[in-house]
Amino acid sequence: MTTPVREFDRFEELAGTQLYRRNVFAVTGLPTGASGPAVRRHRQKLEARLAVEDHWPGARDVAPAGGYGKDEVRAAFEGLQDPRRRMVDEVLWLWGAQDSDCGCPADVHELHDSAVVLHSRALRAETGDVELPVDQRASLWEHAVSAWGHLLADGALRQHVRHRIRALGDPRLHEDAADDLLAGLPKLLVSPFPQLFADRATAARLTQVCSAWTAFPPFAGLFSELFERAVEDAYEKIHADLLTAEREREAHHYREAFLLLRDRVVPGFEDLAPLRPFVSDWRYDEIAHVVAVGLNNLAVALLGVSVYRPPSPSRREEMVWLAEKAYEIGPDRDSDGLKENWETIYDHVTGTGRRPARARRRFPWFGFLLVLAVVGGSLSALVEIYGFLPVLFIGVAVLGVVGYIVRFLAWLAGGVRDGRRRP
Structure with missing residues (x-):
């Protein structure tokens, strides 16, 4: 029976600025295709090492500074045994050279691994794990956004994920779950931003980065x-x-x-x-x-x-x-x-009588002339039908009534204005 990715705990566990640091392949140093005996041998090797050392550095060149302790390494190996957790981490780690059995286009693995490296380095720079000038961070973000955006927008990951699920061959995860997994991936990729926005200066700088993510359909609407x-x-x-x-x-x-x-x-x-x-x-x-x-x-x-x-x-x-x-x-x-x-x-x-300058409004000449033309035409038609004197008499009466109404409205508006001014 397929278990939808929305029921996985792994998305919540990885979400945030430590997205890549907590990846089981970063922690163990294993390649994403490792399985069976290779995993067991590597685990035994690390357990022996951690019996005499406090920390293990993790994956070369990509894992964060500080390494991992014995408990973190043990938990990572336990996570590898659950295919539902493992597949999330595989998608967020390096795939290496093309697997001849997966059938991916030649450039998909390269683009995916570039996205992982660029995104992880950008996050490490923002969290102070590595020192990078602001302009270099901007470049990392630009290329990371582009790589992930193109991968997810054209569905290039789906074929590889389905292949990996088949290769694992675990009944707890059916290959159809690939669609659910990839549907949840965009939200996970942008999950570090709420934490990064806690710093006001960083938030102002990263606003454009967030806008760049939303230019790709899979990320549109996520930031709200x-x-x-x-x-x-x-x-x-x-x-x-x-x-x-x-x-x-x-x-x-x-x-x-x-x-x-x-x-x-x-x-x-x-x-x-x-x-x-x-x-x-x-x-x-x-x-x-x-x-x-x-x-x-x-x-x-x-x-x-x-x-x-x-x-x-x-x-x-x-x-x-x-x-x-x-x-x-x-x-x-x-x-x-x-x-x-x-x-x-x-x-x-x-006490000077001066006020903050009001914006000057242009007189609506076009509208004024249009109304004048309509009124003039109407009066000409009425004079032709009823004669000059009847129209003059009715017009004077109407103007008198309108004048009283305008005066009343002006008096009312003045009273309201005085009331609003009064403390």
Whole structure:
């Protein structure tokens, strides 16, 4: 009976920046085609060595620095006995020269092994296992993404995986499981990124790398799911800090509230910037909304206090910073209200009557002339049908009614604007 790869534990065990370090072939140093007596002899050799040494270096040229201890080596050999675990590790390790029995195109093994080496070296560089300048890391990522992307996009791995499952000949894994295994592989390959994005500078640099992965169909849509937890954790921290700042504001501890917003909430929101391409628009806008509201609420509260007690120079700077930052962060749906508050605070604080410059809008001449032409044509038709005096009388009456309506709407809008300005 076929066991779908989605039920394997191996994907979860390998996921992360240690993707290649935990590979059983990296740990044991065995080739991916090793089986039977060859595996047993190599195990006996390593056990004898580890009886007198603390560590074994692992696979030559590819395994990470530091080597492996006795328990890691023993666990790796145990993993080799389960074909469902072994096949995941085989796909993520070197195949070597073409197996005459697998029937793969001549360049598939070479491209696969290049993908493994490049990807593993890029991860080792990002985790500090090897020293590499940033520009060299970028080159590694570029070629690793391209190699894995082309392999998975054209299905070149499927034939080899099915061949290897047949060669193992274990009833616990049917060759049809190759499709499930390869379907789960793209997510495993990009699983290190949530950990790498924990560092803000690294995250900003690797954003383009993530975008390059998504250019290949097998990886499209994966990053939103992978970063969902990271986004949720960031939002929970921002939300907790906002609640604390709100309590400080309600207790009239304005300085403490300001410091929380400036030093924790805003930096926390800015840390989401590298994840922006992989977060849904509605989710990002929702986070931006709550942050902008928190900033704006404190700015308005400080404005209310300043009406009765002139603010100090530092308090003025805080008010303007809060209002400006709220407008900068807030989503489009909040921009009008936040801009009004910013202008009001700016007027009050500076006392100069100057406001932040509004974007000048061009007069819609084309629309104006089009409406004028339509109205003129309509009036000409009505005059021709009913005569000049009746049309003039009705037109004056309509203009009078419209004038009253416009005045009423202007009065209503002014009242709403004053209410929004009022602290």
